[in-house]
Amino acid sequence: MVRIVKKAVERREEIIAAAGELFLVKGYDQTTMKDVMDRLQIAKGTIYHYFKSKEELLEAVLDSIVANLVEAMQAIADEARGNALEKLRHLIVKSTAADNHDQEMLDNLHRPGNTGMHLRLLAKLIVMQAPIYAEFIRQGCAEKLFATEHPLESAEFILAGFQFLTDMGIYHWTPEQLARRTGALPALIESQLQAPAGSFGFLLEVLA
Secondary structure, eight states, X not given: OHHHHHHHHHHHHHHHHHHHHHHHHHOTTTOOHHHHHHHHTOOHHHHHHHOSSHHHHHHXXXXXXXXXXXXXXXXXXXXXXSSHHHHHHHHHXXXXXXXXXXXXXXXXXXXXXXXXXXXXHHHHHHHHHHHHHHHHHHHHHHTTSOOOSOHHHHHHHHHHHHHHHTOTTTOOOOHHHHHHHHHHHHHHHHHHHTOOTTTTTTHHHHTO
């Protein structure tokens, strides 16, 4: 029984991995369930045993991508030491470096055929990442570095505003327009969290 369950889990993961590759390279709209079947050389009944539709398969692919990214981010957060500002700096700097390693995936998400997938992935990421940031914001409030009654919501708004407004796959800003938005980010975060002036200035180096 254990072997059967293990094989079923492995098969499901194989389908998710194959579909993820096809969605990113071909685009979600251009990929069919048959494409996934052909990639894995499996029967129609097999894939529909695990996923009732392409939409359901897409949700599984997005959940898998988000789970891997958030797991990596949590590991970075667990390494952080010091006060809340020091921990946030560590988290942001290391997470940004990790994102650069996934550049191929990010480039594929920016393809025109992947816009819907891209937006849904960003939405899921914000929801899952926000609690990690919120924990450090709560610590900052306890240390009197920040002052907010809504740590989680502050994290959600900051992440949503930054990730959507500076995403060149969504908005085709000129370099000047993008610089204006990233340049305003440290002061906006400091205002949102009532943090000391200049405490998030390091973001200008990270985003340069």
